[in-house]
Amino acid sequence: MQQRQLGSTGPMVSAIGLGAMSFGGIFGPTTEADSHACLDAMLEAGITLIDTANIYGMGVSETVIGNWLARRKPQVTLATKASIVSGPPRCIDNSAAYLRAELEASLRRLGRxxxxxxxxxxxxxxTPLAEVIGTMQDLEREGKIGGYGLSEIAPATLRAAHALHPCRAVQNEYSLWTRQPELGLIQACKALGVTFVAFSPLARGMLGDRPLRLDEVQDGFRSSNPRFTEPNFSANIAAIDGFRAFAAQRGWSTPALALAWLLQRWDHLIPIPGTRSAAHLRHWAQADAIRLDAADLAEIxxxxxxxxxxxxxYGDHQLMAIERYC
Structure with missing residues (x-):
């Protein structure tokens, strides 16, 4: 697996990371054994970056990862998050007291x-941005975190935060069907030496080898997401069919091609596809080995x-605290 640096002063990690949201059951039921098998396959593929959050299954994802770390004792890089309070009511909390408490709880679950x-x-x-970044600086000085990141932000927020204290990574949704970060955020990260971490790079399952069925996306998130409701769902399936056929013609899996496209466009980008399945991970784990020529890129x-x-x-109900800038 190729390596990329996590921020201008951070560690070298695999060019592809693993998103662990589905370990918490958000995209359907799973077991700890299945998640551990997925993590084992991750190690075998040379992936060293694991991305999770306190809210993924309300601590379940972190607990599953922590149990695996205790058993395997691998050399991996961990990223986690806090700010979303599930409620009710659902809200955002950037206060120092909340972030500290949630980080401590995450560390206990992760065994780190x-x-x-x-x-x-x-x-x-x-919450004033200077106050939030000050909290991150304090946590760095205390050795609790190696660096801080921001998620679902606008370029202006990144520039303001980075001027206060260097940011290590920005995480926003980015894929072949979600291109908004190309309108300034990815470029701002590049200019500042900040890694751009692309979540949902496989379009929440739409960029898989097999077309999804409507009954398969009736989970809590996708069932009310505009792209997964009719008539949009059928239109999106039809649009992606040609890309799927092109990948097969070239001898690549559909998800591997989608990740290779991201990797080749930006050298400061790390995609973090999410899965709870070792088999699914193996379908895309070698995406960094794919080389796309000009004709491939034009056809895509x-x-x-x-x-x-x-x-x-996102639907209107899913837009809380998402910074929109164009």
Whole structure:
């Protein structure tokens, strides 16, 4: 697996990371044994970056990872997040007291005394940015975190935060069907030496080898997401069919091609596809070995041009504290 640096002063990690949201059951039921098998396959593939959060299954994802770390004792880089309070009511809390308490709880679940990266999962506009970044600086000085990150932010927020104290990574959704970060955020990260971490790079399962069925996306998140409800769902399936056929023609899996496209476009980007399945992970784990030529890139752009997706990436009910900048 190729390596990329996590921020200008952070550790070298695998060019592809693993998103662990589904370990918490968010995209369907799973077991700790299945998640551990997925983590084992991750190690075999040379993936060394694991991304989780306190809210993924309300601590379940971190607990599963912590139990695996205790058993395998691997050399991996960990990222976790806090800020979203599940409620009711659901809200965002960037206060020092909350972030400290949640980080300590995460560390207990992970069995670690520190994590290499700690994200503000969402920004609370009611808390001064200088106060939030000051909390991150304090946690760095105390050795609790190696660096801080920001999630679902606008370029202006990144520049303001980075001027206060260098940011290690920004995590926003980015894939062939979600291209908004190309309108300034990815470029801002590049200019500042900040790693861009792309979550949902496989379009929440839509960029898989097999087309999803509507009955398969009736989980809590996707069932009310505009891109997974009709008539958008069928339109998106039809649009992606050509890309899937192109990948098969070239001898690549669909998810591996989608990840290779991301990796080749930006050298400061790390995608973190999520899965709870070892088999699914193996379908895309060698994406960094794919080399796309100009003809490949042109064909991908023809098949899935910017803005092809039907429906917004979030519904209005899912937009709390998402910074929108264009």
């Amino acid at each position: 005394d520190h994590v290499e990266l700690f994200y503000i999962h969402r920004r609370d506009p009611g 752009d023809r098949l899935l041009p910017p803005g092809f997706a039907a429906g917004d990436r």
